[in-house]
Structure formats: C-alpha cells, structure tokens
Amino acid sequence: MFDGKRILIGIGGGIAVYRVAELARLLLRRGARVQCVMTRAAQAFVTPLTFEALTGETVYRELFDLTAEREMGHIRLARQADALLIAPATANQLAKYAHGICDDLLSTLVQVREGPLLIAPAMNVSMWQSAATRANVALLQQRGHRFVGPDSGELACGESGPGRLAGPEQIMRALWPLLTEQRLAGQRWLVNAGPTWERWDDVRILTNRAGGRLGVHIAEQAAAKGADVTLVAGPGTPQACATLRRIDVESAAEMLQACEREAGGGDVFIATAAVSDYRIAAPHAGKLKRGHSETHHLELAENPDIVARIAAMPERPKQVIAFAAERERHVDHARDKLRRKRVDAVIANDAGQMGGDHGRGWWVDGERTIELAGGDKAAFAAQIIQHIMENRQ
Numbered sequence: 001m002f003d004g005k006r007i008l009i010g011i012g013g014g015i016a017v018y019r020v021a022e023l024a025r026l027l028l029r030r031g032a033r034v035q036c037v038m039t040r041a042a043q044a045f046v047t048p049l050t051f052e053a054l055t056g057e058t059v060y061r062e063l064f065d066l067t068a069e070r071e072m073g074h075i076r077l078a079r080q081a082d083a084l085l086i087a088p089a090t091a092n093q094l095a096k097y098a099h100g101i102c103d104d105l106l107s108t109l110v111q112v113r114e115g116p117l118l119i120a121p122a123m124n125v126s127m128w129q130s131a132a133t134r135a136n137v138a139l140l141q142q143r144g145h146r147f148v149g150p151d152s153g154e155l156a157c158g159e160s161g162p163g164r165l166a167g168p169e170q171i172m173r174a175l176w177p178l179l180t181e182q183r184l185a186g187q188r189w190l191v192n193a194g195p196t197w198e199r200w201d202d203v204r205i206l207t208n209r210a211g212g213r214l215g216v217h218i219a220e221q222a223a224a225k226g227a228d229v230t231l232v233a234g235p236g237t238p239q240a241c242a243t244l245r246r247i248d249v250e251s252a253a254e255m256l257q258a259c260e261r262e263a264g265g266g267d268v269f270i271a272t273a274a275v276s277d278y279r280i281a282a283p284h285a286g287k288l289k290r291g292h293s294e295t296h297h298l299e300l301a302e303n304p305d306i307v308a309r310i311a312a313m314p315e316r317p318k319q320v321i322a323f324a325a326e327r328e329r330h331v332d333h334a335r336d337k338l339r340r341k342r343v344d345a346v347i348a349n350d351a352g353q354m355g356g357d358h359g360r361g362w363w364v365d366g367e368r369t370i371e372l373a374g375g376d377k378a379a380f381a382a383q384i385i386q387h388i389m390e391n392r393q
C-alpha cells in the first residue's frame with residue numbers, strides 16, 4: 001500500500017512523540033519514504049536525531065533554515081508529499097491550523113498544503129474536551145481534514161479519557177484513503193464478515209473459527225477507494241477504520257435482517273461471513289444442566305442462505321459475490337455455488353485458511369476461473385477488489 005509513497009509527518013510537541021518513532025518505522029517497513037518536520041516543543045521530548053536515524057532523511061525544524069530553503073523550500077516540501085500526517089497534533093497546533101496562524105515551519109506547511117491532512121491528536125483529556133478544541137476540530141473537519149483518534153484510556157499525565165494517540169496500525173489504515181485513487185467514489189458496498197453465534201442456551205453457542213479479517217480488509221480498502229461501505233460484523237470481527245458504517249450482529253437471522261435492510265439498490269454485496277448453516281432448533285432459556293445420560297441430542301434447524309436471499313432481491317446489488325471455503329475440488333464447488341446461489345462470482349479458497357493470516361484462491365464467474373495468488377489477507381483483499389472493479393466494466 002505504501003510502496004514508494006512519500007509521507008510527511010508533522011510532529012507536534014507532546015509526550016506521544018515517542019510513539020511516532022514506531023509509526024515511522026512501520027511505514028518505512030511497508031515501503032514508504034518518510035520525512036519528518038518537528039516543532040520546537042516536539043524536540044524537547046525526542047531529539048531530531050532519532051527520526052533522522054530511523055528515516056535516513058533530514059528532519060526539518062525551522063522555517064528559515066536556509067540550507068533547507070535552498071535545497072527544497074518549505075512550499076515544495078509540503079507539496080511533494082503524497083500525504084501529510086500530523087502526529088501527535090496538540091491543541092495548540094489544531095488552533096493554529098483552524099485560524100491560519102503560521103508562525104513555525106509545521107503550521108506554515110499545513111497552510112501551504114493543498115488537499116486533506118490526516119490529523120492524529122494526542123493531549124490531556126480536558127484539553128481535548130475544551131470548547132475551543134471542539135470548535136477547532138469541527139472547523140478543520142468542515143474543511144475536509146480527517147482525524148484518527150484520539151483513543152480513550154490512561155494518559156501519560158495520569159488522567160484517563162479520550163486523548164491518547166491512535167495506534168500505529170490505526171493511523172496507517174486511516175492514511176490509505178489519502179493515498180488511493182478514489183475509483184469507487186459514489187458506489188455503495190455492503191460487506192458481511194466474521195462468524196455467527198447461534199444460541200443454545202444463555203451461555204452456550206454454536207459458532208466457527210472465522211475471524212472476520214478478510215472482510216474487514218475488503219471493507220476498509222473499498223472505503224479507501226471512496227466507496228460508501230457498510231460492514232455487517234459477526235462477533236469478534238476486528239475494528240475497522242472510522243470511515244465505515246458498522247452494524248454488529250450475532251446470529252445468522254440478525255445478519256440476514258441487517259443485510260436485507262442495507263443491500264437494496266447497492267453496487268456490491270460481498271459475503272465473506274462464515275454464516276452458520278444451522279441454528280439450535282429450540283434454544284433454552286437459562287443454563288442447561290448436565291443430563292444423566294451419556295449422550296445428548298441437539299436438534300438443528302437450517303438457517304437462511306443470506307447471499308442467495310440478497311441475490312434474489314428485486315432491488316439486488318449490481319454485483320453479489322459469495323465465497324466457497326472448501327477442502328478439495330475448490331473450483332468445482334465454487335461453480336456449483338455460483339449456479340445455486342445465483343451470484344455473479346464466487347471466490348473459492350481453502351477452508352484451512354479460516355482464522356489464519358494468509359489467503360489465496362480462485363475467482364470464478366460465469367465465464368472464467370482466475371487464480372488469485374494472494375499473500376497476507378490485505379493483499380488477498382486487494383486482488384478481490386481489483387476483480388470486482390474489472391468485472392463491472
């Protein structure tokens with residue numbers, strides 16, 4: 001995702017500066033070129049040398065740094081970057097950006113920069129909640145700037161509440177949309193993900209090993225390309241970046257209800273969820289006690305096939321994509337599902353991948369079978385999206 005991208009990090013003066021070092025390292029590891037600008041206060045927490053050593057690049061500090069001016073100039077520095085991230089953004093920095101004050105290098109770069117910034121605030125909870133900061137954040141959001149975090153939790157100052165710098169993974173995920181061509185702008189996508197829980201009694205459930213990560217990657221990457229994405233998430237599905245609408249559900253019945261409500265007239269429905277094919281026919285109220293016989297028979301009732309139901313809706317999405325997790329004859333089973341469920345494509349993969357870190361498989365549609373070489377789940381998701389985009393044209 002970050003291969004060859006030039007990310008400029010504006011580092012404000014807060015204790016969270018040390019966490020930006022880890023973020024810079026991760027961005028570099030994912031192929032980005034990272035340049036840093038530090039405010040004077042930031043340098044009181046961590047020396048510029050730390051970031052110079054990490055990135056192999058000059059750390060810019062002063063507006064009137066003549067060498068830097070001759071080599072590059074602050075205007076070019078701001079414009080050449082593919083994305084400008086402010087982390088940590090302090091209350092003072094936010095106030096400056098909101099009101100056009102440019103009395104140091106970083107605030108000048110922000111003023112000069114065209115296009116959205118990604119702002120990762122970190123500050124004391126009272127500063128974050130103050131009327132002035134709230135108003136400044138609202139103003140910056142109105143201008144199209146994006147925020148990631150702050151997270152809630154224990155703060156370095158000993159208080160607790162919202163104010164912690166968002167985690168590096170979360171920041172990186174929020175950076176994607178700024179770097180990605182908005183090829184899906186104006187489209188509505190619905191993704192379901194994760195396992196389902198079918199109630200047996202008040203404490204026991206019938207479920208499976210699915211973790212929901214592939215669905216989250218697909219949903220995030222589609223959103224990063226500008227789609228309006230709704231994620232219907234089964235239990236335990238990891239959090240996605242904030243630009244998604246998420247509906248949490250437990251059972252297949254709840255998942256069906258949410259999907260039917262959201263799918264009508266959409267562009268894409270992609271059914272990554274490992275929906276339980278059966279539910280307990282008569283769930284028990286309270287907690288079942290151990291019986292006296294050595295065996296216990298459970299009666300199961302068939303669940304509705306969500307993807308088939310969505311594909312049969314009168315206002316069905318333009319593309320409905322199902323998955324086929326199999327242990328053998330993957331493509332044959334996928335072709336069979338394509339016909340039975342009346343979907344536009346089926347992605348065949350190996351059931352052994354469920355819950356793991358990697359994915360690969362085959363794209364199977366009415367005419368073709370194409371191997372998807374896969375990789376980690378993010379790379380697999382990217383290949384699936386690429387096929388969905390090509391299939392549409």
Ligand code: C5P
Pocket residue numbers: 252271272273274275276277303304305306307308321322323324325337
């Ligand atoms: O029929 P099978 O479960 O093998 O097909 C898998 C595909 O069907 C997946 O895309 C899954 O999300 C979907 N499915 C569904 N509702 C079910 C069972 C599976 O939508 N009850």
